[in-house]
Amino acid sequence: MRRNLDDPSDTSCAEGSSRWPRIVALLLTWLLALFGAPVSAQIDLRLTATYTGLTEPLYLTHAGDGSGRVFIVERKGVIKIGRNGTVLATPFLDIRDRVASDESEQGMLGLAFDPQFESNGRFYVNYTGLPNGDTRVSRFQVSADANIADAGSEQLMQGIGQPFPNHNGGWMGFGPDGFLYIASGDGGSGGDPNGNGQNLNTLLGKILRLDVSGQSAVPAPGNPFLNQSNRQPQIWAYGLRNPWRMSFDRQTGDLWIADVGQDRAEEINFQAAGSSGGQNYGWKVAEGTCTNNCTGLTQPALSIPHTSQPCDSVTGGYVYRGSAYPRLHGLYIFGDYCRGYIDALSRSGNTVTRQSLRPNGSVGFNASFGEDEAGNLYLLDVRGTVFLISDGPAQSLNTITPAYTGTWINNAEPGHGMLIEILPDNRILAWWFTYQPNGGQAWFGGIGTYSGNTATIEVIKAEGGRFVPNFDPASISNPVLGTMRLTFDSCTNGRVEYQFTQGYGSGSWPINRLTVAAGLSCAD
Ligand SMILES: [Ca+2]
Numbered sequence: 001m002r003r004n005l006d007d008p009s010d011t012s013c014a015e016g017s018s019r020w021p022r023i024v025a026l027l028l029t030w031l032l033a034l035f036g037a038p039v040s041a042q043i044d045l046r047l048t049a050t051y052t053g054l055t056e057p058l059y060l061t062h063a064g065d066g067s068g069r070v071f072i073v074e075r076k077g078v079i080k081i082g083r084n085g086t087v088l089a090t091p092f093l094d095i096r097d098r099v100a101s102d103e104s105e106q107g108m109l110g111l112a113f114d115p116q117f118e119s120n121g122r123f124y125v126n127y128t129g130l131p132n133g134d135t136r137v138s139r140f141q142v143s144a145d146a147n148i149a150d151a152g153s154e155q156l157m158q159g160i161g162q163p164f165p166n167h168n169g170g171w172m173g174f175g176p177d178g179f180l181y182i183a184s185g186d187g188g189s190g191g192d193p194n195g196n197g198q199n200l201n202t203l204l205g206k207i208l209r210l211d212v213s214g215q216s217a218v219p220a221p222g223n224p225f226l227n228q229s230n231r232q233p234q235i236w237a238y239g240l241r242n243p244w245r246m247s248f249d250r251q252t253g254d255l256w257i258a259d260v261g262q263d264r265a266e267e268i269n270f271q272a273a274g275s276s277g278g279q280n281y282g283w284k285v286a287e288g289t290c291t292n293n294c295t296g297l298t299q300p301a302l303s304i305p306h307t308s309q310p311c312d313s314v315t316g317g318y319v320y321r322g323s324a325y326p327r328l329h330g331l332y333i334f335g336d337y338c339r340g341y342i343d344a345l346s347r348s349g350n351t352v353t354r355q356s357l358r359p360n361g362s363v364g365f366n367a368s369f370g371e372d373e374a375g376n377l378y379l380l381d382v383r384g385t386v387f388l389i390s391d392g393p394a395q396s397l398n399t400i401t402p403a404y405t406g407t408w409i410n411n412a413e414p415g416h417g418m419l420i421e422i423l424p425d426n427r428i429l430a431w432w433f434t435y436q437p438n439g440g441q442a443w444f445g446g447i448g449t450y451s452g453n454t455a456t457i458e459v460i461k462a463e464g465g466r467f468v469p470n471f472d473p474a475s476i477s478n479p480v481l482g483t484m485r486l487t488f489d490s491c492t493n494g495r496v497e498y499q500f501t502q503g504y505g506s507g508s509w510p511i512n513r514l515t516v517a518a519g520l521s522c523a524d
Pocket of ligand 1: 239259267281282283286288300
């Protein structure tokens, strides 16, 4: 899933071979955030790994049946059930035998449970199908076992031909009106070569709205282009490039539409509840805020201009309507797959205000957000983890002891971490291993002291060392780079805060336990 930065049509993101520059870019992002961000009423989300060991999780939703289950979509064609922090061993559905997933944007992309699921057992899946990658919106039926669906019950409700393997959209959800809304991409390649976004005679680059209450799907009553020649009756809205996640605000019924951009801007679009449809969201007449020949276009609520590195790929989220975290209530929480941020929009009239919800570190690979029946929100990291999103109030910190000795990494950015050795005499040694902008390794380390719940370390950056036979002790210098502060809120989670000179700036990042030193045990 490596992005070619020279190809603006490719919005997939870097992984693997380009991790090093990515990490450095994230570090720089933190530094910029530090100097540029306001600090008032700052929310710093807490992410708790809740479901792990998944294979490319792309979506999470619930069945609306009071069961407390979440359903996690894996890209290659599997739906797994999560409950109380455990992923059930037997998948709910496995249709890998019919899902095209060779290309990174292909796969099982969407899932929606029928509003009457409890009584009719129906749910809907959106996937790119074998052999040619065309989109299939299919109905399935649960089996006599509520935790297993009948893979043989598939009924195709709506097909969409796909000229290219990318930009398949895929989100689906039922609106407050009971109709099924489907996000459809422009068909792919780059620059919408067939002009699908503005072509009302194709289902590509659209939001579709279907009535699936009967045996087969029909265009929903009230759709804006019903009974018009050369216009497809399933269309609800148009002018979209690759709507990667939409959602209805469960309280207001407003529809939020995130649209991945090409080379100019990412978009968050807003459609008020009660809309009669027919909006033209612009692509490819405009990308981001339209500034010229804009008649008839609906402007995005937020346009996020692209920056140069590493790439941009917006991931739409949800308006938080859960009860557990009052500060998040009413915020539209979204992110970016490439940049790893989690931000929020608050809306007042036609004005939205953006704020960072993750000022102390990015997450990375934010493939999707999900919402459970109680209104809890989740972040899906495509590398295999579903995180519960919670407001991060001030945490109580643990008293530091030698038991915190070990290897610590940032789970979200495993390319760098910290070796920590804590001695019984209130001394601490720590080495932070990371990368330089040119990809070379960098080690920052030092010795310090700890007292109570805080360790403070004077950090040096060793320079001039060489392997024998060229080793020369006189060439080694250890300039002081600044200070680093370590705290731990559990035996497995901590935080690094640093203030460096020499252009390295200041920042903060979470650390997660990788190893425990032999003979030591830590208890919260
Ligand atoms: Ca647009």
